[in-house]
Amino acid sequence: MDRAQNFRAVRIEVARMADLSAVVEQLKAERAKLDRAIEALSGVVGKSGKGRGGKRKLSTAARSRIAAAQRKRWAKVKAKKA
Numbered sequence: 001m002d003r004a005q006n007f008r009a010v011r012i013e014v015a016r017m018a019d020l021s022a023v024v025e026q027l028k029a030e031r032a033k034l035d036r037a038i039e040a041l042s043g044v045v046g047k048s049g050k051g052r053g054g055k056r057k058l059s060t061a062a063r064s065r066i067a068a069a070q071r072k073r074w075a076k077v078k079a080k081k082a
Contacts, residue, residue: 058066
């Protein structure tokens, strides 16, 4: 390879590397956009999807009222069947 051919080969390689650098920069920009979109969506889902974060506790009186209401509903169903 003479000097001119070597120079052309180096220029081609430099141009190829510049193209790769541009592609890498574009990919980084896209990744940043996606990261922002994911973060925004995670915030929306996270707030509505987490729930209470623990077991609900009912008072004894509340449990009694619920049980009495359920017994009344079952009695009504059984009365219709009889």
